[in-house]
Amino acid sequence: MVKDIQDTVHPFDAASVLGLLPARPRVLALGEPTHGEDSLLELRNALFRQLVEEEGYRTIAIESDCLAGLIVDEYVTSGTGALDEVVERGISHGWGASAANRELVRWMRAHNEGRPASERIRFAGVDGPLEITGAASPRQALTALHGYLADHVGPGLLPCTADTLDRLLGADGRWTEPGAMMDPARSAGQSPEAAELGLLADDLVALLDEQTPHLIASTSRDDWDRACLYGRTATGLLRYHHWMADASPARLTRLVGLRGRMMARNLLALADRGPVLVHAHNSHLQRERSSMRLGDIPLEWWSAGAVASAHLGGEYAFVATALGxxxxxxxxxxxxxTVEGILYALTEDRCVVDARRLATALGETPPAPRVSPWFGYAPFDPAHLAGSDGIVFVKDLPQP
Structure with missing residues (x-):
């Protein structure tokens, strides 16, 4: 078996990854099967450095809060702030404590030092301001979008004042109520105020679109892009809160689907400004439908990668990571x-595998699915071989 698949195996580097593809993609998606392992993030960092230095990539996006990510992007592009504080505040889910994430941000700032704006590399969070326990208040996104428009278009065009937004938003604790994820009745997402905010957010986004030529000319493309991010996030959060307050059987499926949509829209916006490496869990980036169980409830949804791939076609590439x-x-x-067992028999500690050629080499009978004894690791689904452009295989993760 090993001899039969040896010609599908390549060294781990950017040239090998891009060599699997017919052309350089606008979005190169690198998945991981588990979170919290710095050794996997170090591989991501090494790949991004090569993509920047050898292939002209200018943006990395990670599975982290898109609004918080603006803090990191400001630091790596202009040096604003102190590294430790920037990483702590700018990378969500508790992953700012990762030494590998800190090193990524440090290297990006050092790379940008003294370079003109057109040559600087950028950082982005691709996730919404969401945690497993709930969602952020839409206040930051809504007020920032309103403030941008208020500064640059006539006040008569605005659908409301800042005071009206503040009154409708109320206390942020209404939105971040920790019990709302499991109890819809504790969510403010279908209150009369939330419904009115949804209409106002749509009007603000429409005004942003209508005024695009003026806004880009009078501010900058970066400022307009940031305002668009505020608009996507505000409307996305209000929809998410709406479904948190819903008591129908569709509630949880809609929530995971909305998260995927928010991630996909952020990713597509980043792709508009040049090639991007995105790093997130395999389940967020694969082309196939994603699935999980929440207690005894099975959920299926189209992930960010599946949606982005449908929009970008051949300009989207997905490379999964699998572990021994x-x-x-x-x-x-x-x-x-199993797929991992077949690759584990190779001599390489880490390598890049041509997933489609591997599927062909293994014939019509697919490998058996692997079952993980630990809930935090998702083995590679052998049914996804033909839908993946490649696999990064790491034989043994070191003890942290």
């Missing part, structure tokens, strides 16, 4: 009849 062992999590050597 995570012994400190109780994940030992994989069964030999």
């Amino acid at each position: 062992t995570i012994r400190h999590r109780g994940v030992d050597a994989p069964p030999p009849d």
Whole structure:
């Protein structure tokens, strides 16, 4: 078996990854099967450095809050702030504590030092301001969008005043109520105020679109892009809160689908300004439908990658990461009849695998699915081989 697939295996580097593709994609998506492992983030960092230095990539996006990510982007492009504080505040989900994430931001700032704006690399969070336990208040996004428009268009065109927004938003605790994720009745997302905010947010986004020529000319493309991000985030959060308050059986499916949509829209906007490397969980970036269980409830949805791929076609590429062992999590050597087991028999500690050629080499009988003893690791689904452009395989994750 190993001899049959050896010609599908390449060294881990940017040239090998791009060599699997017919052309350089606008979005190169690198997935990971588990979170919190710095060794995987170090591989991501190494790949991004090569893409920047050898292939002209200018943006990296990670699975982190898109609004918080503006803090990191400001730091890497202009040096605003102190590294430790920027990483802590600008990378969500608690991942600012990662040494590899800190090193990524440090390297990006050092790379940009002294370079003209056109040559600087950029950082972005691709996720919404969401956590597993709930969602942020729409205040930051809504008030920032309103403020941008108020500064640059006639006040008669605005659908409301800043005071009206503040009154309708109320206390942020209404939106971040921790019990609302499991109890729809505790969410403010379908209150009369939320409904009015939804209409106002749509009007503000429409005004932003209508005034695009004037706004780009009088501010800058970057300022307009940021305002568009505020608009996407405000409307996305209001929809998310609406469905948090919904008691129908569709509630959880709609929530995971809305998160995927927010991520996809952010990713497509980033792709408009040049090639981007995005790094997130495999389930967020794969082309196939994603699935999970929340307790005894099965959920399926189209992920950000699936939506982005549908829009971009051949300009979207997905490379999954698969692992042999995570012994400190109780994940030992994989069964030999799984994708991971077949790759584990290779001599390489890490490599890039041509997923479609591997699928052809393995014939009509697909490998068996691997079952993980640890909930935090999602094995590679053998049914996804033909839908992936490549696999980064790491034989053994080191003890952190």
